[in-house]
Amino acid sequence: MHVVIMGCGRVGASLAAAVERLGNSVAVVDKDQHAFRRLSTDFHGQQVVGGGFDRRVLVKAGIERASAFAAVSSGDNSNIISARVARETFGVEHVVARIYDAKRAEVYERLGIPTVATVPWTTDRLMRTLLPDGVASAWRDPTGKVAIVALPVHEGWVGHTLAELEQATGARIAFVMRFGTGVLPAPKTVVQADDQVYVAALSGTISDVTAAAGQPPEEAS
Incomplete structure (x- = not known):
């Protein structure tokens, strides 16, 4: 399948490599051309310069044939707008957005956009590492x-x-x-x-x- 990833920070680059290793085609979108340096040297997917909610940019990245879209840039607003465009304009089946603000994530979940609230998820991971015998959640809803x-x-x-x-x-x-x-x-x-x-x-x-x-x-x- 084809996957479009908006944001080529450390998370986006790592996600692109993981998705490609599974045999999928990948296109990574970022407005900063230098961000693509984070991609591994053996990455064979598309590198598309532009905004993640620009329809022409998304079309160039293959959004019309994409089965999945991930918005993982550093901005909540950019991520949710891009995710909504992918879902509502292009009908991508699997869409997810990374959100730093857990309260806003709850609102977006109600709009039908699956989100990952970064802070609660990271806190749980740190708890498991720091306190292996302590209490950390086995599952948390995306809003935290x-x-x-x-x-x-x-x-x-x-x-x-x-x-x-x-x-x-x-x-x-x-x-x-x-x-x-x-x-x-x-x-x-x-x-x-x-x-x-x-x-x-x-x-x-x-x-x-x-x-x-x-x-x-x-x-x-």
């Missing part, structure tokens, strides 16, 4: 508002229902990994030893949820 977290649970919860744990933490239990198998919880499902509990929680509440689950039931309630 809701996360699914692997929750460390105090051993005192064994034998209590997941409904009790939900009430104590204020989070919604999404699923449980038990003996390597995913289990969808029912109201009367009981916590067993070695269960790995995953909860859905709002960003900003994860530390409180973790603290509550880390206490035995008597103290958590």
